[in-house]
Amino acid sequence: MSDLLPDHLIDGYKSFLEKRLPGERQLFRELAQQGQHPKTMVIACCDSRTAPETLFDSAPGDIFVVRNVANLVPPYEPDGEYHSTSAALEFAVNSLKVEHVVVLGHGNCGGIHAALSPAVEPLSPGDFIGKWMSLLDPAVRAVGANELMTGRERQSALERIAIRYSIKNLRSFPFVAALEAEGKIAIHGAWVDISSGELWAMDPGSGDFSKMIDE
Amino acid sequence: MSDLLPDHLIDGYKSFLEKRLPGERQLFRELAQQGQHPKTMVIACCDSRTAPETLFDSAPGDIFVVRNVANLVPPYEPDGEYHSTSAALEFAVNSLKVEHVVVLGHGNCGGIHAALSPAVEPLSPGDFIGKWMSLLDPAVRAVGANELMTGRERQSALERIAIRYSIKNLRSFPFVAALEAEGKIAIHGAWVDISSGELWAMDPGSGDFSKMIDE
Amino acid sequence: MSDLLPDHLIDGYKSFLEKRLPGERQLFRELAQQGQHPKTMVIACCDSRTAPETLFDSAPGDIFVVRNVANLVPPYEPDGEYHSTSAALEFAVNSLKVEHVVVLGHGNCGGIHAALSPAVEPLSPGDFIGKWMSLLDPAVRAVGANELMTGRERQSALERIAIRYSIKNLRSFPFVAALEAEGKIAIHGAWVDISSGELWAMDPGSGDFSKMIDE
Amino acid sequence: MSDLLPDHLIDGYKSFLEKRLPGERQLFRELAQQGQHPKTMVIACCDSRTAPETLFDSAPGDIFVVRNVANLVPPYEPDGEYHSTSAALEFAVNSLKVEHVVVLGHGNCGGIHAALSPAVEPLSPGDFIGKWMSLLDPAVRAVGANELMTGRERQSALERIAIRYSIKNLRSFPFVAALEAEGKIAIHGAWVDISSGELWAMDPGSGDFSKMIDE
Numbered sequence: 067m068s069d070l071l072p073d074h075l076i077d078g079y080k081s082f083l084e085k086r087l088p089g090e091r092q093l094f095r096e097l098a099q100q101g102q103h104p105k106t107m108v109i110a111c112c113d114s115r116t117a118p119e120t121l122f123d124s125a126p127g128d129i130f131v132v133r134n135v136a137n138l139v140p141p142y143e144p145d146g147e148y149h150s151t152s153a154a155l156e157f158a159v160n161s162l163k164v165e166h167v168v169v170l171g172h173g174n175c176g177g178i179h180a181a182l183s184p185a186v187e188p189l190s191p192g193d194f195i196g197k198w199m200s201l202l203d204p205a206v207r208a209v210g211a212n213e214l215m216t217g218r219e220r221q222s223a224l225e226r227i228a229i230r231y232s233i234k235n236l237r238s239f240p241f242v243a244a245l246e247a248e249g250k251i252a253i254h255g256a257w258v259d260i261s262s263g264e265l266w267a268m269d270p271g272s273g274d275f276s277k278m279i280d281e
Numbered sequence: 282m283s284d285l286l287p288d289h290l291i292d293g294y295k296s297f298l299e300k301r302l303p304g305e306r307q308l309f310r311e312l313a314q315q316g317q318h319p320k321t322m323v324i325a326c327c328d329s330r331t332a333p334e335t336l337f338d339s340a341p342g343d344i345f346v347v348r349n350v351a352n353l354v355p356p357y358e359p360d361g362e363y364h365s366t367s368a369a370l371e372f373a374v375n376s377l378k379v380e381h382v383v384v385l386g387h388g389n390c391g392g393i394h395a396a397l398s399p400a401v402e403p404l405s406p407g408d409f410i411g412k413w414m415s416l417l418d419p420a421v422r423a424v425g426a427n428e429l430m431t432g433r434e435r436q437s438a439l440e441r442i443a444i445r446y447s448i449k450n451l452r453s454f455p456f457v458a459a460l461e462a463e464g465k466i467a468i469h470g471a472w473v474d475i476s477s478g479e480l481w482a483m484d485p486g487s488g489d490f491s492k493m494i495d496e
Numbered sequence: 497m498s499d500l501l502p503d504h505l506i507d508g509y510k511s512f513l514e515k516r517l518p519g520e521r522q523l524f525r526e527l528a529q530q531g532q533h534p535k536t537m538v539i540a541c542c543d544s545r546t547a548p549e550t551l552f553d554s555a556p557g558d559i560f561v562v563r564n565v566a567n568l569v570p571p572y573e574p575d576g577e578y579h580s581t582s583a584a585l586e587f588a589v590n591s592l593k594v595e596h597v598v599v600l601g602h603g604n605c606g607g608i609h610a611a612l613s614p615a616v617e618p619l620s621p622g623d624f625i626g627k628w629m630s631l632l633d634p635a636v637r638a639v640g641a642n643e644l645m646t647g648r649e650r651q652s653a654l655e656r657i658a659i660r661y662s663i664k665n666l667r668s669f670p671f672v673a674a675l676e677a678e679g680k681i682a683i684h685g686a687w688v689d690i691s692s693g694e695l696w697a698m699d700p701g702s703g704d705f706s707k708m709i710d711e
Numbered sequence: 712m713s714d715l716l717p718d719h720l721i722d723g724y725k726s727f728l729e730k731r732l733p734g735e736r737q738l739f740r741e742l743a744q745q746g747q748h749p750k751t752m753v754i755a756c757c758d759s760r761t762a763p764e765t766l767f768d769s770a771p772g773d774i775f776v777v778r779n780v781a782n783l784v785p786p787y788e789p790d791g792e793y794h795s796t797s798a799a800l801e802f803a804v805n806s807l808k809v810e811h812v813v814v815l816g817h818g819n820c821g822g823i824h825a826a827l828s829p830a831v832e833p834l835s836p837g838d839f840i841g842k843w844m845s846l847l848d849p850a851v852r853a854v855g856a857n858e859l860m861t862g863r864e865r866q867s868a869l870e871r872i873a874i875r876y877s878i879k880n881l882r883s884f885p886f887v888a889a890l891e892a893e894g895k896i897a898i899h900g901a902w903v904d905i906s907s908g909e910l911w912a913m914d915p916g917s918g919d920f921s922k923m924i925d926e
Contacts, residue, residue, distance in 0.1 A: 069485075070469065070471075070482035070483070070484070070485075070493070071383065071469050071471060071482050071493070072320065072321050072380070072381040072383070072467075072469070074320065074321070074337075074343065075321065075337045075344075075383065076493070078336075078337035078338040078339055078343070079336060079337055079338070079480050079493065079494070080494065081338040082335065082336055082337065082338045082478070083478065083494065085338070086335065086338065087478045090478075091477075091478065094330065094475055094476060094477065094478055095476055095477070097329075097330050097475065098330075098388070098389055098475050098476030099476070101389070101391075102328060102329045102330055102391070104329040105287065105289065106287050106289070106290065112322075112345050112346055112347050112369050112372075112373070113317060113345070114312075114317045114319040114341065114342050114343060114344055114345045114346070115309070115312050115313075115317055115341045115342055117332065117334040117339070117341070117346065119332040119334050119335055120297065120301070120334055120341065121293075121294060121297055122289075122290045122293035122294055122297065123293040123294070123296040123297045123300070123301065124293055124332070124335075126329065126330045126332070126335065126475075127329050127330055128289065128293075128329060129290075129329055130327050130328070130329045131327055131329070131332065131348050132327050132348055132349065133346050133347055133348040133369075134347065134349075134365040134366075134368070134369060135365070135368050135369050135372055138365075140363055140365075142407070144406065144407030144408075144409075146412060147362060147412070148355055148364075148412060148413055148416065149363075149409050149412070149413065150349040150350070150353075150355075150364075150365040150366055150413060151349075151365055152407070152409040153349070153350050153409040153410045153412070153413035153414075154327050154348075154349060154350050155409070156404045156405050156407065156409040156410050157327075157350055157391065157392070157395075157404065157410045158327070160404040160405055161391065161395075161404055161410075162391075165287070166287040168286065168287070168290065173313070174313055174316070176316075176317070176372065176376065176377075177372070180372075180376075189371050189372065189375040189376055190371050190375055190454075190455070190456045191359065191455075192357070192359035192367070192371065192454075193359075194359075194364050194367040194368040194370070194371040195368045195371050195372045195376075197361060197362070197363060197364070197368070198363055198364065198365060198368035199368075201363065204644075205644050208641070208642045208643070208644050209642060209644070209645075211638070211641075211642075212638045212639060212641075212642060212653075213638070214634075214635050214638050214639070214657045214660070214661075215639075215653055215656075215657065216702055216703045216704050217702070218702065218704045219653060219656065219704065223642075223645055223649060223653065226645075226649065227644045227645065230644070231644075239405075239407075240405070240406075241405045252287075254285065254286050254287070256285075256286060260309055260312065260313050260341075261309060261310055261313030261314070262306075262309065262310070263297070263298065263302045263305075263306065263309055265294050267285035267286050268285070269285070270284075270285075272646055272647070272648065273646045274646050274648045274649065278285070278286070278291065278294065279294070279295065279298065499915075500899065500901075500912035500913070500914070500915075500923070501813065501899050501901060501912050501923070502750065502751050502810070502811045502813070502897075502899070504750065504751070504767075504773065505751065505767045505774075505813065506923070508766075508767035508768040508769055508773070509766060509767055509768070509910050509923065509924070510924065511768040512765065512766055512767065512768045512908070513908065513924065515768070516765065516768065517908045520908075521907075521908065524760065524905055524906060524907065524908055525906055525907070527759075527760050527905065528760075528818070528819055528905050528906030529906070531819070531821075532758060532759045532760055532821070534759035535717065535719065536717050536719070536720065537757075542752075542775050542776055542777050542799050542802075542803070543747060543775070544742075544747045544749040544771065544772050544773060544774055544775045544776070545739070545742050545743075545747055545771045545772055547762070547764040547769070547771070547776065549762040549764050549765055550727065550731070550764055550771065551723075551724060551727055552719075552720045552723035552724055552727065553723040553724070553726040553727045553730070553731065554723055554762070554765075556759065556760045556762070556765065556905075557759050557760055558719065558723075558759060559720075559759055560757050560758070560759045561757055561759070561762065561778050562757050562778055562779065563776050563777055563778040564777065564779075564795040564796075564798070564799060565795070565798050565799050565802055568795075570793055570795075572837070574836065574837030574838075574839075576842060577792065577842070578785055578794075578842060578843055578846065579793075579839050579842070579843065580779040580780070580783075580785075580795040580796055580843060581779075581795055582837070582839040583779070583780050583839040583840045583842070583843035583844075584757050584778075584779060584780050585839070586834050586835050586837065586839040586840050587757075587780055587821065587822070587825075587834065587840045588757070590834040590835055591821065591825075591834055591840075592821075595717070596717045598716065598717070598720065603743070604743055604746070606746075606747070606802065606806070606807075607802070610802075610806075619801045619802065619805040619806055620801050620805055620884075620885070620886045621789060621885075622787070622789035622797070622801065622884075623789075624789075624794050624797040624798040624800070624801040625798045625801050625802045625806075627791060627792070627793060627794070627798070628793055628794065628795060628798035629798075631793065669835075669837075670835070670836075671835045682717075684715065684716050684717070686715075686716060690739055690742065690743050690771075691739060691740055691743030691744070692736075692739065692740070693727070693728065693732045693735075693736065693739055695724050697715035697716050698715070699715070700714075700715075708715070708716070708721065708724065709724070709725065709728065
């Protein structure tokens with residue numbers, strides 16, 4: 067059996083069965099019978115250090131979560147192509163009727179790093195990551211040109227710019243813009259410092275990020 | 282400040298700060314300094330009831346996670362378009378060098394349900410979810426035509442078919458196929474029954490799913 | 497008597513006489529007899545919220561302190577003109593033989609703000625502050641051009657760039673460069689967040705700033 | 712990390728965090744949010760024994776402080792060159808709108824000593840301190856020629872003359888003179904005996920200094 071799944075997942079699942087499931091068995095059953103009604107959609111990064119369920123100590127049913135490299139929302143493009151993130155957004159907003167959409171970025175983001183320091187060769191001939199991160203090209207040019215900032219400062223700046231860019235793109239979806247105008251949905255930006263666990267929230271007016279809680 | 286993020290996330294974050302961060306502060310710091318080295322990539326659904334970190338009781342750094350509607354891997358298409366899931370796959374395999382890729386499906390999947398019972402009208406004029414789920418069209422036709430199965434049986438059947446389809450697509454990526462041939466990466470399928478928390482693993486030979494652990 | 501000095505200074509002086517002087521009377525006497533031998537020169541801002549003696553809880557005799565707007569060190573210019581900061585540097589290094597020079601910047605710096613948002617009219621016809629801050633013109637152009645950063649982010653970036661610029665200028669003084677090469681003097685950068693009291697120190701290799709002490 | 716800043720500053724910062732910050736955290740936060748509004752600008756010497764914040768037991772936000780060697784104000788020279796002290800004066804008076812400007816001299820001033828006993832060789836080929844102190848040349852000639860005064864008396868005399876000279880120069884700035892004429896700003900001179908902590912204030916009419924407080 068140990069071949070069917072990686073050992074560490076099997077061990078983790080046993081731990082889930084033993085420690086967590088007993089207390090949430092009833093919740094899982096109800097969520098299966100009644101369907102999910104999450105209040106919030108979170109768009110987060112694939113990074114192994116930024117699970118929103120960990121950061122927000124979420125229970126099953128709490129948050130609907132898209133995860134892609136660098137937590138990007140592409141612009142609205144109703145062109146009949148496959149759009150993974152746009153599909154999830156449409157489903158969350160128009161079917162599940164979430165009340166909040168949160169774009170959650172983080173420090174030390176490998177995708178942002180790749181955007182700022184493109185490898186000489188792509189990771190594969192298809193260069194999927196290069197193309198995906200090219201969504202940020204204008205921002206990369208603006209930030210990358212500033213040689214007076216250190217590499218880490220440029221990284222940190224682009225992480226925040228990318229969140230604001232994704233939020234702008236969220237609003238390019240007509241159904242999001244309409245619901246926001248009616249006050250039925252709220253859009254948020256946040257950034258987590260993975261070295262310290264500090265959560266920073268974006269001011270919707272200025273776009274600035276500040277620490278949520280002073281320990 | 283409670284306006285900056287939804288209340289339930291703020292409360293959850295406080296709980297994280299209080300209960301979990303103290304025990305993992307050192308781990309977060311090391312992961313930030315040394316970078317992430319997850320052994321496993323998990324492709325899971327956005328569904329609020331299927332967080333892999335919850336199911337596998339994962340620590341920060343354990344798993345690299347893509348989440349899209351219905352945990353789909355599209356076929357290899359090096360066409361220069363934006364491919365969110367393919368980009369994450371390329372990054373996990375060729376940059377992070379994960380040793381395992383797990384496609385994790387689940388019961389009561391809303392995406393699968395939408396594929397089998399298309400709404401009269403799309404969720405929005407762009408019909409992003411319709412297009413995204415159309416990746417499964419041939420399977421939908423095969424399963425949908427079988428009127429001897431109940432609706433719930435068709436749903437459950439398509440959930441498993443979709444996992445096998447995604448695994449087939451995983452192997453259409455030349456770099457995945459090559460590493461698998463060399464024994465450097467292993468591909469897995471799994472399915473979780475969200476009403477009971479039961480985890481089912483796919484037999485790589487037959488494609489059958491069986492319960493991992495009998496309680 | 498109250499006309500001779502502002503009331504709040506007189507009150508503060510009485511407090512000094514009562515609370516602090518008794519414990520330091522002997523120290524003041526010795527420092528007067530033996531002369532000052534500070535180990536460290538600090539170049540700080542005039543800002544009323546950034547007294548180095550407060551931040552470093554310094555005793556009399558500890559630190560030799562230059563304060564000008566935005567804690568700038570101009571480049572080495574042996575042109576026979578009056579150079580206030582260069583004169584202090586020369587005195588500290590060659591006469592007092594300090595072992596450390598610290599450039600201490602801070603958040604919410606009014607001089608940096610003025611550099612990034614020049615007033616339509618100068619503060620006076622002489623435009624002394626405009627000229628003084630023009631030392632940072634190249635950096636202002638680099639940072640100011642990035643419209644994807646918020647005003648606060650540009651401010652924070654320029655505050656750090658200005659510290660690195662001053663440190664570069666410190667090393668343009670031949671006597672500083674020579675002593676540093678001999679290991680007889682060490683140059684440091686630091687930045688204080690005046691809203692929280694957090695002190696950030698500059699990594700001499702990368703130029704990055706990181707928090708000194710995690711509370 | 713102890714390499715990043717001198718040990719004595721790190722220790723002092725820890726002491727600040729422990730003893731002073733807790734009581735002033737709210738004040739720092741407010742000063743950051745609302746900006747600084749110091750009532751008084753102090754022009755003091757870099758000397759390690761004459762921190763105005765120590766002498767006047769100042770709280771953050773109380774005083775805007777320029778420090779240069781010998782607390783000199785150069786004459787008004789709107790020549791388009793860099794003038795550190797004039798820039799700070801312009802900023803304090805015209806932007807912060809301080810109500811008081813205090814020139815604070817002190818005993819045992821090394822800069823005054825250098826002016827009276829010029830070294831055979833300058834401290835560096837640039838002779839920055841020689842040039843800076845040459846602002847006092849006419850006074851040095853007058854005092855130095857008086858062989859009936861002892862060296863210590865000449866030093867003490869020049870310290871006071873220098874304060875009156877700086878105050879005269881303050882009034883050469885048209886914006887200072889205008890505000891003083893309107894009663895909107897007051898100019899003060901003070902001198903501190905660093906061997907005893909005694910503060911002497913200047914009579915604005917006669918220019919004489921007398922002890923502020925008899926213990």
